[in-house]
Amino acid sequence: MTDTAVTDGAVAITRTVDARGSYCPGPLMELIRSIRESQVGDVIAVYSSDKGSKTDIPKWIEKAGHRLVALEARDGYDEIIVEKMR
Amino acid sequence: MQRILILGGGVGGTLTANLLVKKLRKRIDQGDVEIVVVDATGQHVYQPGFMYIAMGGERAAGLSRPERSLLDKRVTLVVGEVAKVDESTETVLLTDGRALTYTHLVLATGSRIVPESIEHFTDEAHHFYTAEAAADLRLALDTFREGRIVIGIAGMPYKCPPAPLEVAFLIESELHDRGIRDAAEMHFCSPIGRAFTIESVSEMATPILVGKGIELHTFFNVEAIDPDRRVVQSLEGEELPYDLLILVPPHKGQQFLIDSGLAPAPGGWLPTDRHTLQVGGRSNVWALGDATDLPLSKAGSTAHFEAPVVAERVAADVEGRAPAGKHVDYEGKVMCFFEIGDGKGTLLQFDYDHPPRPPKPNQLWHLGKIVFNKTYWHTVPKGRV
Numbered sequence: 001m002t003d004t005a006v007t008d009g010a011v012a013i014t015r016t017v018d019a020r021g022s023y024c025p026g027p028l029m030e031l032i033r034s035i036r037e038s039q040v041g042d043v044i045a046v047y048s049s050d051k052g053s054k055t056d057i058p059k060w061i062e063k064a065g066h067r068l069v070a071l072e073a074r075d076g077y078d079e080i081i082v083e084k085m086r
Numbered sequence: 087m088q089r090i091l092i093l094g095g096g097v098g099g100t101l102t103a104n105l106l107v108k109k110l111r112k113r114i115d116q117g118d119v120e121i122v123v124v125d126a127t128g129q130h131v132y133q134p135g136f137m138y139i140a141m142g143g144e145r146a147a148g149l150s151r152p153e154r155s156l157l158d159k160r161v162t163l164v165v166g167e168v169a170k171v172d173e174s175t176e177t178v179l180l181t182d183g184r185a186l187t188y189t190h191l192v193l194a195t196g197s198r199i200v201p202e203s204i205e206h207f208t209d210e211a212h213h214f215y216t217a218e219a220a221a222d223l224r225l226a227l228d229t230f231r232e233g234r235i236v237i238g239i240a241g242m243p244y245k246c247p248p249a250p251l252e253v254a255f256l257i258e259s260e261l262h263d264r265g266i267r268d269a270a271e272m273h274f275c276s277p278i279g280r281a282f283t284i285e286s287v288s289e290m291a292t293p294i295l296v297g298k299g300i301e302l303h304t305f306f307n308v309e310a311i312d313p314d315r316r317v318v319q320s321l322e323g324e325e326l327p328y329d330l331l332i333l334v335p336p337h338k339g340q341q342f343l344i345d346s347g348l349a350p351a352p353g354g355w356l357p358t359d360r361h362t363l364q365v366g367g368r369s370n371v372w373a374l375g376d377a378t379d380l381p382l383s384k385a386g387s388t389a390h391f392e393a394p395v396v397a398e399r400v401a402a403d404v405e406g407r408a409p410a411g412k413h414v415d416y417e418g419k420v421m422c423f424f425e426i427g428d429g430k431g432t433l434l435q436f437d438y439d440h441p442p443r444p445p446k447p448n449q450l451w452h453l454g455k456i457v458f459n460k461t462y463w464h465t466v467p468k469g470r471v
Contacts, residue, residue: 023381025278029242032277032307032321056279063305064322086323 011069011081014042020077024052028060035066035084042084043069049077057082088119088404091178091188093168095125095153096133098375098389098396099194100467105397107158108469110404114160119404121161122186124178128153128165131217132462134386137249139220140227141256146217156467168195171346176370190370190400193356195343197245197376197384201335204240206311211318211333214253215245226330227257231266233329236318238275240308241336243355245376245384247283248434250274250334251291252425258298259427272299273326275306275318287424287434290444294426308333337384339377355379360438361415363396370403372396383420390466391419423455431455 017034019027027048034044046057054071057080061068069081090106092099103123113119130153138144154163166180171191178186199215201207214220237254254274261267274281274295280288281295281302295302307321317325318333339354348365349356357366358378365371374396375389382388394413402409418438425431431452436442445451465471 025242025283026381028278036321059279060305060322 011043013045013081014038016045016047018047019053020047020049022048022050024050024056026050027053028056031057031060031080031082035064035082038084040084040086044082044084046080046082047074047077048080053080054078087117088189089187090119090121090190090192090400090404091186092121092123092192092194093178094194094196094375094377095123095128095130095157095163096194096196096375096389097386097466098196098377098393099123099125099192100130100153100156101390101393101469102192102194102374102396102400103161104156104158104467104469105393106401107160109397109401111160113404122164123153123157123161124164124166124168124180124186125153126165126167128163130156130467132459133215134246135459136217136220137214137246137253138459139217140214140223141253141260146221149217151463156463168340168342170342171348173346173348173368188370190403191372192396192400193343193348193365193371193373193377194375194389195340195377197243197337197339199335200338201240203336204308204311206313207240207333207335210311210313210316211240211331211335213333213335214249215335223332227260230261230270230330232269234271234273234327235330235332236273236275236326236328237332238273238303238306238308238318238334239277240333242277243384244334244337246422247383247385248287248422248424250332251282251295253332254300255294255298255427256425258300259429267299271301273301273303273328275303275308275320275326277305277307279304284434284436284441286441286443290432291426294447298427337376343377349377349379353379360418362399363392363416364399372399380418382418383422385420385422386466387422388420391421392416393469423451423458425452425455 017030019030031046066085067083072079132149135149169181170179212223281291282288309321310319317327343349344351344354356373358373363372365373374392376384395416398413399409421435426447430447432444432447434442
């Protein structure tokens, strides 16, 4: 995985978690809370300025059985898009 | 008359009140300033001691003292439960109908545990976040002879981040001493991708887990407890059977902070400036301790090092001057001892810019923690350290 993974094209974001300014494990915990509140098939975008998120969150997504749709480096933060699979 | 209202008589509230007396003694004696602490019970509880009820022969009676005995005589203590903060009138309303106005508000309202937010937690899981729960855990450990012990964290953030690891290490050490270590399987569940949130501490703790034969399960966010099958299930789809289940309960900020529009739901943590400790950009409201949303340990130590900054900033505002001296800004300082069992401990000391570099565990740091616990009443709340 790199900082600029290719996106899946046009993906409809169901909800956005803006965790910029939050530090590890804040963004992951925000994503987990959002996943708990979401339906299967929902697509969640996480904004994180914590450098650890771009490695921690994809690892969690894999362990939890969801799908990493995209990981994009933005201006001063990363955007991580995940689809809830189960 | 300016009234500084401090909500909460824990470490942060008590220390802030006493430090403010030192800074504003003359104005208080002249009747120009009043300092009021509002506390729900009027009892100051040394919460880090709860773990030692379960692990080290501590008793609940030794962990509680009247808040009045820790406050300077110039501080007014009001015992009552807060219902709401009305910012439009700068008034705090108590559940018994009393109303207290303020010119300066300090929120040292701590955190609360919500074990009931996970079904079957109360019946199936042990914890050590109240004196009663810790005593129950002690009884469970006394009767434990063999089986699977699962220790985990059922929600973040939570008070005293090292505590679950400490408990795992101390239980392992105890089982060893009792000659039943081989009859026990031990599992430690972490919600994140490593044993501890801070990487350097994780690097220190993980080999100790390995050395003690405690299996680490990462990304284990407790989702459900099945009492019939006696398994704890994670959001990530993992299941762990248990004979003895020990979980840090989920924590939240105080409900009245959400109801008053000071903190967002569902967590209830106050949006706090990391340096000035002001709440949500308000010029006359500060927060410290567990109540904040700062990316720091929810621990008495954090409140201990935040209190001088809050006291300086409040005093400066009262006196109409700019904050000055070495406590103008909070730099994230936290310092706490970390038990690793076998009579050894280490020290975690860090701030926003410097992660901890824990020294090699030894007996000295373990003894340091014991001495600190015993001398707490005479030192921290009174601003002597």
